[in-house]
Amino acid sequence: MTSNGEATEIFRTIADLLDLLGEKFKPEAYRRAARSLESLTEDLGAVAARHELRSIPGVGEAIEEKIEEYLRTGSVSYYERLKREIPAGLVDLMRLPGLGPKTARRFWVELGVEGPSELRDAIAAGRLVGMKGFGEKKIEQIRSALDSAAAGPGTSSRRPIEEVYPIAHALVAALRGSTGADRVEVAGSFRRARETVGDLDILVTSKDPAKAFEVFTAHPLVGEVKMRGETKETVVLRDGLQVDLRVVRPEEFGAALQYFTGSKDHNVRIRSLARERGLKVNEYGVFRGEERVAGATEEEVYGCLGLAWIPPELREGRGEVEAAAHGALAPLVAEADLRGDLHVHLSPEARTDELEQAIAEARARRYRYLGVVVAGVLGDGRAWRLPEATRSKLRELAPSGIQMLRGLETGPGPVPSELASVPFDFRIRRPTTDRAVPPSAPDGSPPPVLIAHVGSSVASDAAALTHWVEFARRDRAAIEVGPGAERLDSTAGRQALDAGVRIHLPTGLSAGPEDPARVVALGLARRAGARPDAVANARSESGVSGASSGSGPGPPKRSSRDPPRSRSGTKPPP
DNA sequence: GCCGTTTTCGGCCCGACTGTTTTCAGTCG
Numbered sequence A: 001m002t003s004n005g006e007a008t009e010i011f012r013t014i015a016d017l018l019d020l021l022g023e024k025f026k027p028e029a030y031r032r033a034a035r036s037l038e039s040l041t042e043d044l045g046a047v048a049a050r051h052e053l054r055s056i057p058g059v060g061e062a063i064e065e066k067i068e069e070y071l072r073t074g075s076v077s078y079y080e081r082l083k084r085e086i087p088a089g090l091v092d093l094m095r096l097p098g099l100g101p102k103t104a105r106r107f108w109v110e111l112g113v114e115g116p117s118e119l120r121d122a123i124a125a126g127r128l129v130g131m132k133g134f135g136e137k138k139i140e141q142i143r144s145a146l147d148s149a150a151a152g153p154g155t156s157s158r159r160p161i162e163e164v165y166p167i168a169h170a171l172v173a174a175l176r177g178s179t180g181a182d183r184v185e186v187a188g189s190f191r192r193a194r195e196t197v198g199d200l201d202i203l204v205t206s207k208d209p210a211k212a213f214e215v216f217t218a219h220p221l222v223g224e225v226k227m228r229g230e231t232k233e234t235v236v237l238r239d240g241l242q243v244d245l246r247v248v249r250p251e252e253f254g255a256a257l258q259y260f261t262g263s264k265d266h267n268v269r270i271r272s273l274a275r276e277r278g279l280k281v282n283e284y285g286v287f288r289g290e291e292r293v294a295g296a297t298e299e300e301v302y303g304c305l306g307l308a309w310i311p312p313e314l315r316e317g318r319g320e321v322e323a324a325a326h327g328a329l330a331p332l333v334a335e336a337d338l339r340g341d342l343h344v345h346l347s348p349e350a351r352t353d354e355l356e357q358a359i360a361e362a363r364a365r366r367y368r369y370l371g372v373v374v375a376g377v378l379g380d381g382r383a384w385r386l387p388e389a390t391r392s393k394l395r396e397l398a399p400s401g402i403q404m405l406r407g408l409e410t411g412p413g414p415v416p417s418e419l420a421s422v423p424f425d426f427r428i429r430r431p432t433t434d435r436a437v438p439p440s441a442p443d444g445s446p447p448p449v450l451i452a453h454v455g456s457s458v459a460s461d462a463a464a465l466t467h468w469v470e471f472a473r474r475d476r477a478a479i480e481v482g483p484g485a486e487r488l489d490s491t492a493g494r495q496a497l498d499a500g501v502r503i504h505l506p507t508g509l510s511a512g513p514e515d516p517a518r519v520v521a522l523g524l525a526r527r528a529g530a531r532p533d534a535v536a537n538a539r540s541e542s543g544v545s546g547a548s549s550g551s552g553p554g555p556p557k558r559s560s561r562d563p564p565r566s567r568s569g570t571k572p573p574p
Numbered sequence B: 001g002c003c004g005t006t007t008t009c010g011g012c013c014c015g016a017c018t019g020t021t022t023t024c025a026g027t028c029g
Helices: A003-020 A026-038 A043-048 A063-071 A077-085 A088-094 A101-111 A116-124 A134-150 A160-174 A210-215 A250-259 A264-276 A296-302 A320-325 A350-366 A386-395 A464-476 A490-498 A517-527
Strands: A182-186 A197-206 A222-228 A232-237 A242-248 A280-282 A285-286 A291-294 A340-345 A369-379 A383-386 A403-410 A426-429 A477-480
Touching: A003 A026, A003 A043, A003 A063, A003 A077, A003 A088, A003 A101, A063 A426, A088 A101, A088 A116, A101 A116, A101 A134, A116 A134, A116 A350, A160 A182, A160 A197, A160 A210, A160 A369, A160 A517, A197 A250, A210 A222, A210 A232, A210 A242, A250 A264, A250 A280, A250 A285, A250 A296, A264 A280, A264 A320, A264 A403, A280 A517, A285 A296, A291 A296, A340 A350, A340 A403, A340 A426, A350 A369, A350 A386, A369 A386, A369 A426, A386 A403, A464 A490, A490 A517
Parallel strands: A197 A242, A340 A369, A369 A403, A403 A426
Antiparallel strands: A182 A197, A222 A232, A232 A242, A280 A285, A285 A291, A369 A383
16 A cells, blocks of 8 residues: 555544544544545655645644654554554444444443454444433344444445446436426535445425425335435445435525535535635525525525635645636636547457447537547557558548557567558557556657556656656657546656646547446546646647658647637536 | 634524423433
8 A cells, every 4th residue: 555545544534533432523634634635646755755744634743743643654653542542343334334432432331342343242242222212213223334334345336437328318208208307416425526436416406396296215226215304315226335315495406416425524624714705505506694695506605705616626626716716717628628539449359340330429519620549559568450451441431631650569668570561650659567657768669749658657657647648758659647547646647737737538539429437537537627728639639740650749738729619517427 | 612803712503393391401403
């Protein structure tokens, strides 16, 4: 684990332990610091070396000292002391659904229970019966939570957003297609395009809430109904994902969407800003005293706090509220900005019809260029190339103004001799293994325009990531950001952007229109704070010069002919 | 424990829901 990751875990556990001690505000302070460390784009040691730990949101004097102690010694004495005081099993108990720190602490104090297995024994021995606040139902609930926990991590863990995307799409489509719901939006971390999603929050307006719940509950994906109130229903899907449906009134929809989109840190900032202005914000609206002054749209809610509307992908409490207050939010890249794709992979034996299909899709999206990977080296070092017929078809198939380019994808180092005869317009580089570190100086072969297949194992290794970003900066190459283990996530993407490196987004051309990769990649790019001009394939020019086979392409150039940027899209997935 | 363009002290989001209650505590998001 990286030092950032390990420090995050330490502070998160400190928060839980302090919760068990009944501390009121400290746990939240440690959690806030943990969240900040988790999303830090840089190695903690580097920040500490510059004496800038205090600039991290939620890190003050005390936590700064603990981080320094951790970096120096590998442990935090305060944490070690808490662990000696409080049995580790209590943390497991309070993390069970339906149990919290108060209940776990009572089991410890009143029953001497120190962990899940002892609690199971206590229940079996009937020792919970008669405890104040514990009826038959509550005890059964706990027993069931213990059983599910024993069965494995299962349902409570977060999953990749690209995996959840089709599910969200299906549920939203069903609700939109019914008479039970008018407006339907997914809120939560899904709308913020977080890499992983723990559950789905769906918000609807409805003239007939009962009908909305009925349509939702009857959906084939839904397994069991966990809870149902007048305005809210919680279900667990057959695959274990939890989904909340909330029905709100139209005049409250914007406030509810804002509220349930979060993040928590963002909302805390919004609320304290409102308080400073004598206003109150909740999920029903913005209020001055009893009077509602906003609520129907998010724009209204932000507007009456003196803020520009903030894209959901930025709502993490990392300074976006202050930026919005000063009108300093830059427009983010949007779907309409995409102009092409420099990384179209066809299957190795692709026939011309597969190529034609990708071009038809590109034409439908009005792309201006397409870089098709015609040959390359796989991660395991084996060379491959598209069939000769497909390669020679490339230029013929571009009658409608789409510039067709041939890409060669290789590892660091010179072009392998077995690929030397393949004509190409531009080069893509990939690490030969996930951990491969690129050469520190140019090796004489054409510089790549794109660095791709830089995977999650690089992103989680601060030194390797810094190295690849520096490599991209030196060669003025773009680096690919998107879902999946072979692309950078938004945190790594932000680091690349901070270093002045452009990113390239997958467009899912050859995977068909339903492929979530494009929408998800766009969300991650926006989350990284990417403006249109920082996205290599959101430019009118391909960034690949001329067609001189085998010669090096020029570095991506800034174009003064780029049309004015479209207004940054506000449309959340799906 | 953190934080401040009214504060260096005194705040810290707040409402729904559940299960257990004669009016509320705990959990969750």
